Amino acid sequence: MNHLFSAVFEGFYALQWTHFVMYLIGGILIFLAVKKEYEPMLLLPIGFGAILVNLPLSTVWEFDGAPGVLQILFTSGILTELFPVLIFVAVGAMIDFTPLLKMPIMIFFGAAAQFGIFATICGVLFVAPYIPQLASMNSGDLLKLAASVGIIGAADGPTSIFVASKFARDYLGPISVAAYSYMSLVPIIQPPIIRLLTTKSERKIKMTYHDADVSKIVKILFPILITILAGIIAPISVPLVGLLMFGNLIRECGVLERLSLSAQNELASLVTLLLGITIGSTMRAEAFLTPVTLLILLMGLVAFVFDTAGGVLFAKFLNLFLKTKINPMIGAAGISAFPMSARVIHRMAQEEDFQTFILMQAVSANVSGQLGSIMAGGIVLALVPVLVQLFL
Template sequence: MNELVAGIVNLQLGNFVMFGIALILIYLAIAKDYEPMLLLPIGFGALLANIPLSSAIGHEGFLTILYNAGIRTELFPVLIFVAVGAMIDFKPLMQNPFMLFFGAAAQFGIFACLFVAVLMGYDLKEAASIGIIGAADGPTSIYVANKFAERLLAPISVAAYSYMSLVPIIQPPVIRALTSKRERMIRMTYHQTDIPKIVEIAFPIVITLVAGILAPISVALVGSLMFGNLIRACGVLERLSNAAQNELANLVTLMLGITIGSTMLAQDFLRADTLIIMAMGLVAFIFDTAGGVLFAKLLNLFLKNKINPMVGAAGISAFPMSARVIQRMAKEEDPENFILMQSTSANVAGQLGSIVAGGLLLALVPAFL
């Protein structure tokens, strides 16, 4: 008889709070369209994990098995990188490689947030994991957090994915605060150039070799992304490219989400840490945006052809949301201004930049311990 009511008897306040959080995530995914591919599975995973005596977690629970097989081994994020690599078109970046500077500048939030986290008393590994939310890139955040601070993985992933979908809300006020109307109205002429096929093919190979030899620890991150990209760029593996972009991406995302959700256990998640991490993630995104914009303004002091500083903000990795936000803002100021191509280039550079930053953290942090 006891077994029949065990679920009810073991319900505690924490469970109800977690149910509430899970339902909010599911609501945001469905009603607000905030990264539904991730927030819905995360929300439902959290429901499954927080039911008392849930058979979904624990030694033989399928979510725990998925966690051990896919997250602890870093397999899911790496597979996502293959899929993302097949989705990225590096041509806009090759047409405008100058935008790589913004892909670097807009990683500022990662390091700024890392520093703030250390000031708040986190150790270096945890601080790096919190800072990596500023990569604005889900799999990179999961990859780094899992290596450095497994106990913070759930809030870090939730923060990374939710702020990514909030880019259209977070970025505009920061950009407006840092630029004048005149700067936002700067027009940039776009020169269309043809990228030879051979460059498209050589790019992923060369980048992997150079990045890999310089920082062997980044091979898994950069290499899997570039593998996916080579499949896309080579032009003879259309089926594999489609499979990576659709089936692989969808399946792994599905399992990744619900598995991350299953780590949101009341006793781990309902802590001050979680709130602090959510707040710091926001700080990281704001510093990313500010870093990109201010760096563009700095470059403008020296450049003859001025850059619209809003393009700098597109150097974060949230693709293509950020590039679109920038174009929309440019159009608000001047309906005849089009900087979509430039901001797309910066946005692609950001995808590269965030992975490089992740790789660098993996290499640097252990050196200081």
């Protein structure tokens, strides 16, 4: 009779207070997705996944020694890097690189705005000795974790997941949540940093825009050549750059419209759906409710702040040498959060002076940020193991 009683109420017996905290966190993510519309396509599945995996006995993860549905998705979609890479095909099919091809000089803002990644890596290494869980880690693992946290500054969810799945699988949940949450908070994070680093007159700088035609052959050759070059410069970045550019080639070739639309719609929706709920399933209470999660959330914000600062300060540095000045706010659009960042920058310029139109320049910088973030992800993946082997 006792056994029967235990079997019926085993869910109640297995409940712990930490589960309720995770239901609350999952609920907050769903609230942000539904009510505030912050990255709803990802935050909602992540929030629900977090609730699912923290139900008593966590049967969606494992049941009777056999892997549950979410563990199967995690093993086959995240550990193999399949989901983030498939997302890149979809993203590539969605991106129009024409603004960058019209103003190629803007590509350098896509590099400058990756500063947050590396500043955050150093930041994590500075504070690590004060966090017991990290202080006891060996140096190599700590550098890999710092790199995974820093890559939140790529402002690019799939890149963050890709790097974290290689370097810090245990922290995949908080890193993904931080990456997607801060991406949706770009309109709140960037303006105060930009205002702090620029004067009113700098924000009013007007920029001329020459609308040049970009031939179809350039649009087709661009993804092919970039893939080859990225493969030579940072071979480890090929799964990211290669499939992004594959998606873009499908878009630009002009003869695969059906595939392009499928990649932009069906593929993007399906993989996002599975990716979100699978990421949510990594948020188990025992792994998530630790001081390291708080550090990841905090340092993710730091990464976005330094990204913005890096881009703006780079533009100001260029202005020291240029006769025709650049509006330094453009630099902040060099992050990968597309097209949100470009819109924010343009709106800020319009608020300062309604005759300041910098949307196209901001979009160019923003598209460059997509390339810059992927290259930065690949470069971090290539450099960290070498540094660990040589110096740690």
